[in-house]
Amino acid sequence: MVCGPRGADQEITGLSPTAVLATQPLSRREAGKAERRRQIIQAARDLIRETGNAGLSMRGLAARAGVSLATPYNLFGSKRAIVVAVLQDVREFQERFSTLQAVDPLESIFAALDLSLQFYVGDPAFYRTLWSAVFDTSDGVRGEILNPKRDAFWRGLVLGAVRSGAIASEVDPDLLLRHLESVLRSVMFDWVVGEISPARLGAMARHGYALILLGAAADDWRGPLRARVLETQASLAAPA
Amino acid sequence: MVCGPRGADQEITGLSPTAVLATQPLSRREAGKAERRRQIIQAARDLIRETGNAGLSMRGLAARAGVSLATPYNLFGSKRAIVVAVLQDVREFQERFSTLQAVDPLESIFAALDLSLQFYVGDPAFYRTLWSAVFDTSDGVRGEILNPKRDAFWRGLVLGAVRSGAIASEVDPDLLLRHLESVLRSVMFDWVVGEISPARLGAMARHGYALILLGAAADDWRGPLRARVLETQASLAAPA
DNA sequence: TGGGAAGCTTGAACACGTTCTAAACTCCTG
DNA sequence: CAGGAGTTTAGAACGTGTTCAAGCTTCCCA
Missing domain, CATH: 1.10.357 (Tetracycline Repressor; domain 2)
Incomplete structure (x- = not known):
């Protein structure tokens, strides 16, 4: 079985962060999560732009986004899901x-x-x-x-x-x-x-x-x- | 730069082992190499048939083929090259x-x-x-x-x-x-x-x-x- | 028939993606 | 404000593909 993110927010997985932000009240906890998600996507985009896929390691990404290694896995589930999120974010x-x-x-x-x-x-x-x-x-x-x-x-x-x-x-x-x-x-x-x-x-x-x-x-x-x-x-x- | 196998036999890389065998004299060293190549492809095919790609680890493959872990890399260059060799071998x-x-x-x-x-x-x-x-x-x-x-x-x-x-x-x-x-x-x-x-x-x-x-x-x-x-x-x- | 040189094999090691545990932190609820 | 639920964190660990330095085997030439 392929597993998605482990958090309670599977339903919004893969939506672009702005789309999440657009959906109203957003408790403070969720807001923090969305913010972290945004940082991670941003860091991923920057790293890809600078070094291509080769330079995009999960450890480097976490460091760049200012979060721990486990956080991207909590929020996205896998490295690929993050790249896909970057792709969807191109508007x-x-x-x-x-x-x-x-x-x-x-x-x-x-x-x-x-x-x-x-x-x-x-x-x-x-x-x-x-x-x-x-x-x-x-x-x-x-x-x-x-x-x-x-x-x-x-x-x-x-x-x-x-x-x-x-x-x-x-x-x-x-x-x-x-x-x-x-x-x-x-x-x-x-x-x-x-x-x-x-x-x-x-x-x-x-x-x-x-x-x-x-x-x-x-x-x-x-x-x-x-x-x-x-x-x-x-x-x-x-x-x- | 993407590298192929490191040996001196880049020109026959990717050819099926039988094609290599068909090209005559084949010193003892070359013969051993071709034999190992055959064993590796065979082991890869068996492992894929039994467990799919998930079960095809390089360590498992090496063990099954009776060679050391580095040998498949010397002979093929990468895991993918081995799978490709299996693919080409289907005739x-x-x-x-x-x-x-x-x-x-x-x-x-x-x-x-x-x-x-x-x-x-x-x-x-x-x-x-x-x-x-x-x-x-x-x-x-x-x-x-x-x-x-x-x-x-x-x-x-x-x-x-x-x-x-x-x-x-x-x-x-x-x-x-x-x-x-x-x-x-x-x-x-x-x-x-x-x-x-x-x-x-x-x-x-x-x-x-x-x-x-x-x-x-x-x-x-x-x-x-x-x-x-x-x-x-x-x-x-x-x-x- | 030896001896040097190439090439191959080997086990150890590296970096990676991913998962896990326990502790610390943050937020929501009553 | 206190408690408890939910998340992040640090750290270690696992298994993976891949590479490296060192030793061994085979080949080739004198």
């Missing part, structure tokens, strides 16, 4: 994404993809560590790995494409979304293990998105998608 | 796959997919451990994770589909293959972390394959593929 996406507006519903999917990838490769040391945690299979800390708001955003994009008639109505949008995500995951995995350059990463992801969307597209929209497949294919052909 | 695929022959080139791709999945879910304790190693990002042991023969087999299937005209000639077969593999990887990942039942696993993979192939298909072949997409979609609709 800059929301702001960036809110500014993107495209007339073409398919265009906005590709724009969001580009934005995401720019985000990740723009801070490699940081996001390599975070994505490594995503691919970690060692324990059962999985629920809500990716920001729920972020998921909702993507789902909105796909549903928009369906509504606009770009995607055939017979295709299940959630399955389509899932396959798109699997392309992203796959590409990010290659990036994490260093098997793909940032340049190819973008082209590869776009190619996969275009191919899957082409499979799901309504007839009228197949032309531009096919063009996009060929275009990304060409950009991938140059460097062997 | 039953070849035999099973050689028996599959379908007239329809797309049909044979789906048949191969089913065969693969049956293989994995048929021995969950074993293959969950092995696939976990595939998703492990902790070190740089990556080259040729999957059996090269297996890759060649899949590539042959895709190229066959292209030659037969089922796949549009403008689509790059290698990119197509890669996206198909990313669907498989993604689905296997969900299986490893326990987020998908064996039943849904197959349907999900087929759906992804069908969608991608539909995107890449020549016009004449889009009908049956679209039917397959809808069919797998229906089978996924039942259990929420």
Whole structure:
């Protein structure tokens, strides 16, 4: 059996600290706990930024956060849970994404993809560590790995494409979304293990998105998608 | 820097022991080494089969293989490299796959997919451990994770589909293959972390394959593929 | 056929994630 | 304010993957 934190607060495990703070009265004891949680996440983020995953030891983290070694285990349960908490706490996406507006519903999917990838490769040391945690299979800390708001955003994009008639109505949008995500995951995995350059990463992801969307597209929209497949294919052909 | 084994035999690292044995003269020292390598892989396979990854400790493995703790590190470099070696050593695929022959080139791709999945879910304790190693990002042991023969087999299937005209000639077969593999990887990942039942696993993979192939298909072949997409979609609709 | 040199094995050791115990501390309740 | 419940703390300890210095075995060349 995989165990969560040992305290009495399992129900809020994994929520970002601000979300906890937002939920009202919060006895003084709980407030102290939330504060410690915040310190730990903060220290973890700093350590990852400075040294990557290699420099993130539980002893060092505890020292940096000003708590004892056992405390992070009481509050989060495991090292991985802490990294996941850091991942969930990244909410800059929301702001960036809110500014993107495209007339073409398919265009906005590709724009969001580009934005995401720019985000990740723009801070490699940081996001390599975070994505490594995503691919970690060692324990059962999985629920809500990716920001729920972020998921909702993507789902909105796909549903928009369906509504606009770009995607055939017979295709299940959630399955389509899932396959798109699997392309992203796959590409990010290659990036994490260093098997793909940032340049190819973008082209590869776009190619996969275009191919899957082409499979799901309504007839009228197949032309531009096919063009996009060929275009990304060409950009991938140059460097062997 | 990630280091491989420290000995002078980096060039044969990762090759299966039988492949090493096949390369002739083999001084007495090399023979002993190959023998030890074989014993270690054998012991690892047995331990994984008996207890899963949890029971596979380096000390236990060394004891079982009748060598000292440091020896596996000298011969393989890391624990992960040993699991990868076990993975490469599984060559039953070849035999099973050689028996599959379908007239329809797309049909044979789906048949191969089913065969693969049956293989994995048929021995969950074993293959969950092995696939976990595939998703492990902790070190740089990556080259040729999957059996090269297996890759060649899949590539042959895709190229066959292209030659037969089922796949549009403008689509790059290698990119197509890669996206198909990313669907498989993604689905296997969900299986490893326990987020998908064996039943849904197959349907999900087929759906992804069908969608991608539909995107890449020549016009004449889009009908049956679209039917397959809808069919797998229906089978996924039942259990929420 | 010896002797030097390489390479391998070995047991000890390190750093890590994680858990445990007991003591100290902090907060809530009456 | 007193008591008691709930948490953090320090410290030690366990098992893990991995590495190191030292000794032993095997090879190769004179």
